[in-house]
Amino acid sequence: MLLVMKFGGTSVADVARIKNAALHVKREVEAGNRVAVVVSAMAGHTNQLVAWTREASLIHDAREYDAVVASGEQITSGLMAIALQSLGVTARSWQGWQIPLKSDDAHGAARIDVVEASEIRRRLDLGEVAVVAGFQGISPNNRITTLGRGGSDTSAVALAAAIKADRCDIYTDVDGVYTTDPRVEQKAQRLDRISYEEMLEMASLGAKVLQTRSVELAMVQGVRVQVRSSFDPPDICKPAQLGLAEGCGTLVCDEAEMLEQRIVSGIAYTKDEAKVTVLAVEDKPGVAAGIFMPLAEANINVDMIVQNISEDGRTTDMTFTVAASEFSRALDVLRLLENSIKYADLRGDTDVAKVSVIGVGMRSHAGVAAQMFQALAEKGINIQAISTSEIKISVLIGAAYTELAVRTLHTLFGLDH
Amino acid sequence: MLLVMKFGGTSVADVARIKNAALHVKREVEAGNRVAVVVSAMAGHTNQLVAWTREASLIHDAREYDAVVASGEQITSGLMAIALQSLGVTARSWQGWQIPLKSDDAHGAARIDVVEASEIRRRLDLGEVAVVAGFQGISPNNRITTLGRGGSDTSAVALAAAIKADRCDIYTDVDGVYTTDPRVEQKAQRLDRISYEEMLEMASLGAKVLQTRSVELAMVQGVRVQVRSSFDPPDICKPAQLGLAEGCGTLVCDEAEMLEQRIVSGIAYTKDEAKVTVLAVEDKPGVAAGIFMPLAEANINVDMIVQNISEDGRTTDMTFTVAASEFSRALDVLRLLENSIKYADLRGDTDVAKVSVIGVGMRSHAGVAAQMFQALAEKGINIQAISTSEIKISVLIGAAYTELAVRTLHTLFGLDH
Numbered sequence: 001m002l003l004v005m006k007f008g009g010t011s012v013a014d015v016a017r018i019k020n021a022a023l024h025v026k027r028e029v030e031a032g033n034r035v036a037v038v039v040s041a042m043a044g045h046t047n048q049l050v051a052w053t054r055e056a057s058l059i060h061d062a063r064e065y066d067a068v069v070a071s072g073e074q075i076t077s078g079l080m081a082i083a084l085q086s087l088g089v090t091a092r093s094w095q096g097w098q099i100p101l102k103s104d105d106a107h108g109a110a111r112i113d114v115v116e117a118s119e120i121r122r123r124l125d126l127g128e129v130a131v132v133a134g135f136q137g138i139s140p141n142n143r144i145t146t147l148g149r150g151g152s153d154t155s156a157v158a159l160a161a162a163i164k165a166d167r168c169d170i171y172t173d174v175d176g177v178y179t180t181d182p183r184v185e186q187k188a189q190r191l192d193r194i195s196y197e198e199m200l201e202m203a204s205l206g207a208k209v210l211q212t213r214s215v216e217l218a219m220v221q222g223v224r225v226q227v228r229s230s231f232d233p234p235d236i237c238k239p240a241q242l243g244l245a246e247g248c249g250t251l252v253c254d255e256a257e258m259l260e261q262r263i264v265s266g267i268a269y270t271k272d273e274a275k276v277t278v279l280a281v282e283d284k285p286g287v288a289a290g291i292f293m294p295l296a297e298a299n300i301n302v303d304m305i306v307q308n309i310s311e312d313g314r315t316t317d318m319t320f321t322v323a324a325s326e327f328s329r330a331l332d333v334l335r336l337l338e339n340s341i342k343y344a345d346l347r348g349d350t351d352v353a354k355v356s357v358i359g360v361g362m363r364s365h366a367g368v369a370a371q372m373f374q375a376l377a378e379k380g381i382n383i384q385a386i387s388t389s390e391i392k393i394s395v396l397i398g399a400a401y402t403e404l405a406v407r408t409l410h411t412l413f414g415l416d417h
Numbered sequence: 418m419l420l421v422m423k424f425g426g427t428s429v430a431d432v433a434r435i436k437n438a439a440l441h442v443k444r445e446v447e448a449g450n451r452v453a454v455v456v457s458a459m460a461g462h463t464n465q466l467v468a469w470t471r472e473a474s475l476i477h478d479a480r481e482y483d484a485v486v487a488s489g490e491q492i493t494s495g496l497m498a499i500a501l502q503s504l505g506v507t508a509r510s511w512q513g514w515q516i517p518l519k520s521d522d523a524h525g526a527a528r529i530d531v532v533e534a535s536e537i538r539r540r541l542d543l544g545e546v547a548v549v550a551g552f553q554g555i556s557p558n559n560r561i562t563t564l565g566r567g568g569s570d571t572s573a574v575a576l577a578a579a580i581k582a583d584r585c586d587i588y589t590d591v592d593g594v595y596t597t598d599p600r601v602e603q604k605a606q607r608l609d610r611i612s613y614e615e616m617l618e619m620a621s622l623g624a625k626v627l628q629t630r631s632v633e634l635a636m637v638q639g640v641r642v643q644v645r646s647s648f649d650p651p652d653i654c655k656p657a658q659l660g661l662a663e664g665c666g667t668l669v670c671d672e673a674e675m676l677e678q679r680i681v682s683g684i685a686y687t688k689d690e691a692k693v694t695v696l697a698v699e700d701k702p703g704v705a706a707g708i709f710m711p712l713a714e715a716n717i718n719v720d721m722i723v724q725n726i727s728e729d730g731r732t733t734d735m736t737f738t739v740a741a742s743e744f745s746r747a748l749d750v751l752r753l754l755e756n757s758i759k760y761a762d763l764r765g766d767t768d769v770a771k772v773s774v775i776g777v778g779m780r781s782h783a784g785v786a787a788q789m790f791q792a793l794a795e796k797g798i799n800i801q802a803i804s805t806s807e808i809k810i811s812v813l814i815g816a817a818y819t820e821l822a823v824r825t826l827h828t829l830f831g832l833d834h
Contacts, residue, residue, distance in 0.1 A: 015472040049492065055432040056496045057503030064502070067510050068495035071488035075466065078485035079473045085481070086474030093484050097514065098559060142515060 001033045001166040001240050006156035009043035010173040011230035012076045022083035023234035029089050031239030036130040038156040039080050041072025062107035066146045073133035081131045091129040096136035103137035109148035115162035150211030157214045161221035168225045175229035176250035179415040180267040184406045187416040195255040198265045201358045201392045225252040263361035264413035267406050271353045274327035280315040280344035290341045298333050300326045304385040324350050353402040356394040369393050375412045418450045418583040418657050423573035426460035427590040428647035429493050439500035440651035446506050448656030451541040455551045455573040456497050458489025479524035483563045490550035498548045508546040513553035520554035526565035532579035567628030574631045578638035585642045592646035593667035594626050596832040597684040601823045604833040612672040615682045618775045618809045642669040680778035681830035684823050688770045691744035697732040697761035707758045715750050717743045721802040741767050770819040773811040786810050792829045
């Protein structure tokens, strides 16, 4: 098999862990697989580099920030190559500019344009392991760029697409994707497979295993992604083999590859939400736009929206959610509207949580929402807002009820075993 | 003026010091000078990186070692650019591969082939400060190389030659080159000027201000080098100005630029020497070669050599010095020769020191050696070996007499004031 193996920051946190990760690579090479490795910076190291740039100047040039911060992955790529060589595995490190992995010049959060991987591919075919520094690329101006937080996952998926890898294995500090957060529900089950669409919902809703961006790219490019733990003993895991079940971790793949379809695959939650209510605005065309356009212009993402007819029938209450980090900015924007949009009052609340039920099976099964609302009602949990997509139903509830709601829904949809 | 300003590891040891160094640069820019900066890694950081490569594997690929270790200078170059920008100075960082500074592929100790500085030169002329990561280059195979310890000085001098700088200022943690080690002789004087040849002798004989290699390059390329302290307050130093005296630090320059010629410019010493004596070898042609060829083949540098006729007139005692670090290896080589070269015994001694008197004035003044030997004899210091060059006389003495000898010679040659 042609494999990409990506090791995150905790998996390469020190030299001992880098050596352990190298044993995983050796296992695959010895089984006859051709391997490209993508590494993050040693855990904590990127934070140190970022702190230095801030100490140098609070307002800093993103191009120079990138030159500083990209050095973290450079170090791990060299150390990983050394560790592999000491195990008898031929290996060579590759920086973003050496590949080259070409990006735009949006320094600090660059987008990948193209990965010119023909030389790496040639060497893979000769049996050399390519150790690629993740998170970095090179701009049209020959400057180092970084892809933003979580960019190493994206590097790995983009590289996998470029070399047409059979799979992209993301080694991290958890052993796969779970039906929900195991800290909230001990009965959470590791999923053998999950579809890209479900993973996207899980990722963007607070399950922090994979970055949204890398899942989107994997979906678009059709890259099969295996999430697995680097802390599993390297010699116990079976080498990757075409057509065989993976055995450990979770495969993120096309819906068509899913073996059995559950209706619901997982329960996600996030407490990083804030609720805003604009009371008694005029109920006439254009008012909603008058509220949401200014928020959009201020780059504030609005998520759930609920509109209630108020008692007098001529005005309406508008409730919506934003990220908790943008809460006070959203209120500022709305206060400035008081002259253009008439409203009685503004209310806000950060003591809320969003709990979501996710599953591609919902497409063909009606009644999931009804079951969900009823089960929550039976526990006395009040639903403050609802949003849905084809494969997801989210509810906004009081933050204190988060764990109860997650456990209730986990049991309701048969995920406990 | 067109200036190169190089800051060593202690001058950029943390972000506060990088900001201080940036103030030195700002002073020169504001005076209308065009400036290229060369930076070392933060003091101690290179050692950390080297330690990691050793932890990854004791036997490591020098190409990967270079990829890891070069990241230290990458970090400081970015931080320095940020610090300069925050002072309102336009600046841009440059890695070895971006310039490009092309080297051979002797990884870990690469030699510079050419510095293609036309783009940097163009930007300097537009008023942009170039912040170059020292110590690193790029090989013909597109791999990062490092130039070996002290390589940042060499980077600075090579860059100065490439852009035809008027001067290369080496900022370090001492304020210039002294007539001798101030820890040994408090009356040691800072030299305003020193010739390349003298500096070479001072550098290779244990005065650790500048690396030998960078002085050689400066001499060959005719680059004027100013050694000065980054700890001098940035606002008190005068900006560099063509044709004016420097005022602080020591200018390393061509002999023709020396204002007054002293006979002796400085006294250097080193205790890193070992003495080896091969007793009673046959006094016939070929014996010296029989001893020194095997040492050369073992890459052991022999320095001073003394041959004494022994009492019987048919054999001779051969005494020579090697670096203390190679002492036991030298003895091993000689023991293996016992069958091919007949000798009575081997003796060794690491309790020795080499003290040297250096000055281009010696070329035209006879009698320096005689004065030196007599002054040492008057203090009861026994000379065990002697070596000389056109501008240097070195003697090997008991290590316990080092400081006494240095002080005696410092006074003898009028360096105390």
